[in-house]
Amino acid sequence: MEHPGCAEKTCFHCALPVPPGAHYQVIIEDVPREMCCRGCQAVAQTIVDNGLADYYRHRTAMPGAGHEVVPEELQKLALYDHPGIQKSFVRQEGEHVKEASLILEGITCAACIWLNERHLKQLRGVLQVQVNYANHRARITWDDQVIQLSKILEEIQLLGYNAHPFSAERQENLRRQRRAKDLRRIAIAGLSAGQVMMLAVALYAGAAFGMEDSTAALLRYLSLLLTLPVVFYAALPFYQSAWHALLGRRLNMDVPVSLAVISAFAGSVWATFQGQGVVYYDAITMFSLFLLSSRLLERSAQEKSVEAAENLLKLAPAMAIRVVDDQHLPVLVLELNEGDTILAKPGESIAADAEVIEGRSTVDEALLTGESRPVPKSPGAAVIAGSINLEGPLLLRVTGVGENTVLAGIVRLLDRAVAEKPRLAQLADRVAGHFTVILLILTVLVGAAWWWVEPGRAFETVLAVLVVTCPCALSLAAPTAFAAAGSHLLRHGILLTRGHGLETLAKVNHVVFDKTGTLTYGKPVLQRTIQLAELDENRCMALAASLEKTSEHPLAQSFLVRVARPELVPVQEAQNLPGKGVSGIIGGVRYTLGSSALSGLPAAALPGELPAGSTLVWLCDERRALAVFVLSDSLRPQARELVARLKAAEVRVSMLSGDAEDAVSHVAAEAGIEAWQAALRPEDKLNALRELQRRGNVVAMVGDGINDAPVLAGADVSIAMGGGTQVARASSDIVLLTENLLDIQLALQTGHASMAVMRQNFAWAIVYNVLALPFAALGMVPPWLAAIGMSASSLVVVMNALRLR
Amino acid sequence: MTAILIYLLGMALVMVIVAGIGIFWAIKSGQFEDLEGPAQRILMDDDDPRIPRYSDSRSNR
Numbered sequence: 001m002e003h004p005g006c007a008e009k010t011c012f013h014c015a016l017p018v019p020p021g022a023h024y025q026v027i028i029e030d031v032p033r034e035m036c037c038r039g040c041q042a043v044a045q046t047i048v049d050n051g052l053a054d055y056y057r058h059r060t061a062m063p064g065a066g067h068e069v070v071p072e073e074l075q076k077l078a079l080y081d082h083p084g085i086q087k088s089f090v091r092q093e094g095e096h097v098k099e100a101s102l103i104l105e106g107i108t109c110a111a112c113i114w115l116n117e118r119h120l121k122q123l124r125g126v127l128q129v130q131v132n133y134a135n136h137r138a139r140i141t142w143d144d145q146v147i148q149l150s151k152i153l154e155e156i157q158l159l160g161y162n163a164h165p166f167s168a169e170r171q172e173n174l175r176r177q178r179r180a181k182d183l184r185r186i187a188i189a190g191l192s193a194g195q196v197m198m199l200a201v202a203l204y205a206g207a208a209f210g211m212e213d214s215t216a217a218l219l220r221y222l223s224l225l226l227t228l229p230v231v232f233y234a235a236l237p238f239y240q241s242a243w244h245a246l247l248g249r250r251l252n253m254d255v256p257v258s259l260a261v262i263s264a265f266a267g268s269v270w271a272t273f274q275g276q277g278v279v280y281y282d283a284i285t286m287f288s289l290f291l292l293s294s295r296l297l298e299r300s301a302q303e304k305s306v307e308a309a310e311n312l313l314k315l316a317p318a319m320a321i322r323v324v325d326d327q328h329l330p331v332l333v334l335e336l337n338e339g340d341t342i343l344a345k346p347g348e349s350i351a352a353d354a355e356v357i358e359g360r361s362t363v364d365e366a367l368l369t370g371e372s373r374p375v376p377k378s379p380g381a382a383v384i385a386g387s388i389n390l391e392g393p394l395l396l397r398v399t400g401v402g403e404n405t406v407l408a409g410i411v412r413l414l415d416r417a418v419a420e421k422p423r424l425a426q427l428a429d430r431v432a433g434h435f436t437v438i439l440l441i442l443t444v445l446v447g448a449a450w451w452w453v454e455p456g457r458a459f460e461t462v463l464a465v466l467v468v469t470c471p472c473a474l475s476l477a478a479p480t481a482f483a484a485a486g487s488h489l490l491r492h493g494i495l496l497t498r499g500h501g502l503e504t505l506a507k508v509n510h511v512v513f514d515k516t517g518t519l520t521y522g523k524p525v526l527q528r529t530i531q532l533a534e535l536d537e538n539r540c541m542a543l544a545a546s547l548e549k550t551s552e553h554p555l556a557q558s559f560l561v562r563v564a565r566p567e568l569v570p571v572q573e574a575q576n577l578p579g580k581g582v583s584g585i586i587g588g589v590r591y592t593l594g595s596s597a598l599s600g601l602p603a604a605a606l607p608g609e610l611p612a613g614s615t616l617v618w619l620c621d622e623r624r625a626l627a628v629f630v631l632s633d634s635l636r637p638q639a640r641e642l643v644a645r646l647k648a649a650e651v652r653v654s655m656l657s658g659d660a661e662d663a664v665s666h667v668a669a670e671a672g673i674e675a676w677q678a679a680l681r682p683e684d685k686l687n688a689l690r691e692l693q694r695r696g697n698v699v700a701m702v703g704d705g706i707n708d709a710p711v712l713a714g715a716d717v718s719i720a721m722g723g724g725t726q727v728a729r730a731s732s733d734i735v736l737l738t739e740n741l742l743d744i745q746l747a748l749q750t751g752h753a754s755m756a757v758m759r760q761n762f763a764w765a766i767v768y769n770v771l772a773l774p775f776a777a778l779g780m781v782p783p784w785l786a787a788i789g790m791s792a793s794s795l796v797v798v799m800n801a802l803r804l805r
Numbered sequence: 806m807t808a809i810l811i812y813l814l815g816m817a818l819v820m821v822i823v824a825g826i827g828i829f830w831a832i833k834s835g836q837f838e839d840l841e842g843p844a845q846r847i848l849m850d851d852d853d854p855r856i857p858r859y860s861d862s863r864s865n866r
Contacts, residue, residue, distance in 0.1 A: 058848070113842060130835070131842070180832050187828040191821050198817075215807060222814055226821070 011036035012056075013044045013160075029053050043160035047115070055115045077150040077157075096144040097127065102153075104131060104138050105162035112161070119159055123147060138163065164317060182299070186292045189234040192226045193285035199223045200282035200784075213275065220272045223281040231265050235288045237295075251436040253471045256443075257291065260466040264783065267459055278460060283783035287467055290791025294472065297798045317386075320351035323395065333401070340398045344389040352385045353400035353407075360549070361392040423500055428478045428762070432471040435769075439469050446777045457779055464776040468786035469769050473793040477761030480801035485754035488805050493738035494747050501733045504717040505751025510697040511646055511744070512689060514711075515657035515667055517704035518721055519741075520633045526562060530628045540627040542567045544619050547574070547582045547593045559629075581617070592620050638741040639671045645745050647672075652697070656685045656711075685711045702744060703732070719744060754804055761797045768793045 009018040012026070012033035024035040026044040035041040047055055090100045104116065113131040116138065120129040125146025131138045140152060156163040199219045206216055238261065242254040264280040271277030321343040322331045328343060333351045336342065344350045346361065362374035365387040374390050377383055383396065385405040400406070443465050450458035486496050496502065513519050529537050545563035549571065571584035581594015596618050617629040646653050654675035657664045664678035677688060689711060692699050701715030712718035712732050720732035721739050736743050772789055775781050781789070831837065 114846065176835075176838065179837075183832045183837055184829060187825065187832070191825050191828070195817060195821055212807075215810065218807070218810065218814070222818070225818075 009034050011040050013040040028056060040160075043158065046158045052115055052119055058114070059112070077153045080153060081148050081150045090149070093141060097141060098144050098149070099139060099141045100149060102138045102140060102163045104156070105164070115159060116156065116161060120152060120155060123152065123155060126152065164319075179296075182292070182296050185234040185237070186289065186296060188229050189285060189289035189292055192230045192234075193282075193289045195226050196223050196281045196285045199226075203279070217272075217275060220279055220281075223279060224269060224272050227265065227268075227281040227284055230285050230288050231261065234292065235261050238288075238291070251433055251440075253432060253436060253475055255436060256439055256466050257287075257470055257472075259440075260463060260470075261288065263466075264463050267463075280460075280463060280783050283463070283467070283787050286784060287787035287790070290787060291470075291472065291794070294476070294791060294794040294798055297795070317349045317351050321345070336398055336401050338398055338401060342396050342398060344383075344394045344396055346389055346391055346393060349386055349388045350383050350394075350396070352396075352398045353405045354383050354385075354396035354398045356381045356383060356394055357397050358395035359392050361394050362390045364388040364390055423503060428474060432475045435471045435474065439466075439471070442469075442773070442777070450779065460783060461777065461779045463783045464779070464781045464786040465773065467783060468772045468776040468781055468789050470790050471765070471769065472790065473765035473768060473797045474762070476794055476797045476801075477765050478758055480798050481754050481758045481761060481804060484757075484801045484804035485750050489747060489750055492743060492746060493736065493740070494743050494750075495735040495737055496733070497735060498733040501717060502751045502754050504698065504733070505700070505748055506755035507698045508651065508700040508717060508748060508751070510652045510654070510692055511700045511702060512692070512715070513653070513655045513673070514701075514703040515655060515659055515664055516633065518702050519639045519655065519667060519671055520635055525631060525634045526559065527630045527632050527634060530630065531626075532628065533624060533626045535626050537627075540619055542569060543586060543591055543626075544593050544617075544629065546571050546586060547584050547591060549574075589621050591626075593617060596625075635667060635670050636739075636741050642741045642745055643672045645742075646748075649745075649748070651748070654692075656680055656688055658682070658685070682711060686714050689714050700744075700748075719747070750804070757800055757804055761800055764796060764800075765793065 010016065011018055012028065013035055016036045018034050018036045022034075022036060024037065024041040025032045026035060026041055026048060027033070028044065028048055033044070035044060047053060090098050093099045104112075116131050117129045120126050120140065125143045126140065127143060128141040129138065130140075142149070142152060153163050199222060203211075203216060203219055203223075205211075206219075235258075238254045238257045241252065242258040245252040245255060261284055264284050267277075268279040268281055268284070271279050317333060319330055320333050320336055322329050322336065323341045323343050336352055341357065342351060342354065350363070356377050356379050358379060360376075360378045362376050363383055364374055365384060377394065382399070383389075383394070384407065385400070386407045443462055446465050447458050447462040450461050482499075482502060485502055489496055529540060531537060531540065541559070542563055545559040545567075546569045548559045549568060569586055571586055573590075574582065574584040576582055577594065581592060583590060583592040583594075585591075594617060596616065615631045617631060618625055619627045619629070643653050652675070653673050654677075655664065655668055655671075655673050656677050657667075658680050659678060661678040664676055668674075668676040677684075680688065689699060689701065693716070698716045700717045700719060701712050702719045702721070703712050704721050712720065717734065718732035719734045719736060721736050734747060736747075768789075772781070772786075776786060
């Protein structure tokens with residue numbers, strides 16, 4: 001169907017432009033639709049043939065481009081039927097019933113889930129399909145006698161999605177079980193609390209207006225019955241934690257909590273059997289319910305940040321294609337060794353850290369860095385396990401597997417950051433510990449005082465004091481804020497590798513930059529093109545890129561990234577002239593690209609001034625020079641804005657560089673940095689840094705992570721540009737995975753925000769406890785109100801921390 | 806008075822137990838694992854069309 005008003009046709013399936021001359025049609029709901037490629041056509045046809053065309057009406061986001069569905073791609077899936085391979089991710093449910101946990105790639109909206117679930121359920125032998133919208137995980141149960149796993153995977157692929165096994169399943173299972181257990185405890189506490197509260201109202205009313213003793217006794221016994229599961233099941237984690245603390249001769253907040261629950265229960269049971277005195281079943285159940293709920297909230301906030309790390313590990317595929325004597329053999333990634341040659345097909349994720357031997361392609365490292373710009377790779381370049389090969393097949397030599405991959409390194413760094421408690425959190429723990437001691441002493445004093453004044457109310461008051469002053473909010477204040485801020489940063493590609501990072505960031509008032517590789521790219525980038533003949537700039541660029549296509553010189557990349565693949569023209573007799581440049585015949589004309597001496601032509605005069613330290617590359621045909629490309633190491637585009645923003649935030653900025661003075665002053669002027677020093681050795685840099693610190697500055701050092709290691713270590717907080725493969729080696733507190741300089745500003749902001757939230761949390765927790773204690777001690781707070789107050793204060797703290805995300 | 810009270814309280818107890826079993830079942834069957842998806846899923850109108858199509862007859866085979 002032609003749309004007269006629409007100049008450019010877009011693919012109905014994936015919304016990419018339809019290339020001119022392409023003719024792939026699918027009739028969807030009686031309307032023929034144009035597709036951009038055979039892949040999209042096949043996917044769309046599968047969707048329509050299975051009566052799932054509704055997908056197109058309901059989708060809210062476009063899927064990825066249809067993958068070319070090639071037979072050998074499907075062949076590899078057959079390997080997943082092998083029992084040995086299935087062992088790691090398939091569970092035997094019944095005699096022939098199996099359950100697998102899969103990661104679905106390509107889920108962009110809720111319609112995708114519907115599509116997958118509907119389609120797979122239609123298959124004979126598939127018993128159950130569940131796709132989780134939040135983490136894109138699918139759990140599929142099937143009958144082994146009727147259908148094979150490879151067939152299911154194939155069907156998913158035919159829909160245009162990619163399913164692969166999820167091997168971290170055991171860990172996931174553990175987490176699921178723990179969450180289920182927590183939920184069960186909360187359910188028990190909630191149900192009991194509701195019933196007990198109802199009975200408590202009746203008892204209070206009875207106390208006020210008179211009630212037969214036998215009825216009151218009945219209500220009390222029933223309350224006791226309903227409280228039993230709370231005290232003996234739901235509240236178990238409190239006792240366990242308190243017991244562990246006591247064994248280690250420590251006090252934690254669960255000690256007063258357990259004391260309160262057990263003594264209140266004991267007192268109430270005694271009162272129930274005696275038939276006189278006050279019962280506190282309502283307070284016990286409510287207290288447990290609220291406390292359990294706020295703990296669950298806190299834990300899920302923290303698990304979010306752990307999950308981010310685990311999702312990284314899941315990026316690595318389970319299968320790879322090993323190339324031995326030109327034979328392609330699918331093998332498990334676990335069986336790969338360093339030095340093996342593997343093939344990465346376009347659209348697949350790369351199985352191990354490796355070096356490109358053959359082929360040219362772009363690679364998506366977005367899941368690692370958060371940035372979706374494809375990174376060009378040519379022979380000699382390093383690729384990272386888990387990144388996705390986008391364009392052409394790459395032949396790779398494995399340089400790192402398993403624990404030795406960059407991916408594993410990042411996860412280790414993350415683990416370290418999580419394991420290290422920030423100073424403030426340590427302080428909070430200590431304060432909470434002291435607070436508990438003071439609280440227990442105070443409770444005894446208050447109890448003694450009441451015992452002396454009015455023994456009948458002593459027990460009630462002691463309970464209220466124990467409950468209302470529980471330092472839960474105090475202990476939650478720091479960890480929740482850190483967890484929320486950490487996962488916020490990671491989502492933006494900022495990796496926090498040390499626990500104290502955020503805390504120090506908030507205090508930073510001076511940022512020191514290195515020049516090369518930090519404020520600049522650290523490699524030559526095409527600055528401008530000077531035309532010397534009538535050929536236009538794009539044509540010159542296309543010619544240069546085509547000539548450089550076969551070159552391995554680092555300069556070649558700066559041309560290739562500028563030109564789209566289809567624009568490249570075929571080159572005959574391509575020649576690499578090491579140290580000089582390249583030459584080749586295009587359309588019958590011999591072109592050369594390289595130094596001015598290469599063509600043998602007299603150097604043409606160059607108009608205008610050229611920036612210092614730039615490299616000139618000449619494009620010449622047989623008779624004359626056509627163009628000159630000016631390349632130099634340029635300032636990153638965000639550098640200027642970052643400096644301006646930092647200054648606006650009243651953070652001083654300076655630059656320390658080992659380069660020559662004129663190059664440094666040029667970059668400093670361009671970035672807007674007034675304070676700079678050039679020609680420094682690493683120890684000079686360190687001294688300059690120390691001098692700044694001596695003058696009372698809290699200094700953040702931004703470097704490229706490897707060359708600057710000693711200087712970085714000397715700074716209060718160090719930030720490394722960690723793009724690509726250096727991440728794991730970076731010895732800094734914070735790594736910018738995206739290499740986007742503005743992230744520094746974001747990190748500083750997040751540091752300030754998390755400190756602000758933490759201060760609010762501490763202030764709230766302390767004010768609450770200090771205010772509530774006298775009222776409770778004076779017997780003005782009944783135990784049930786104490787329970788509400790304590791839980792509300794913890795909830796406020798958790799909610800406040802979640803604002804950071 | 807007490808007899809009807811015992812009866813009603815007994816009923817409440819039974820209901821609590823039934824509710825508890827219900828919630829335990831819901832937890833076990835994983836209904837608390839994805840709190841976002843179902844909210845989106847309800848918007849999908851996946852009723853089968855009245856006139857059976859080729860694909861429907863195939864899947865019901």
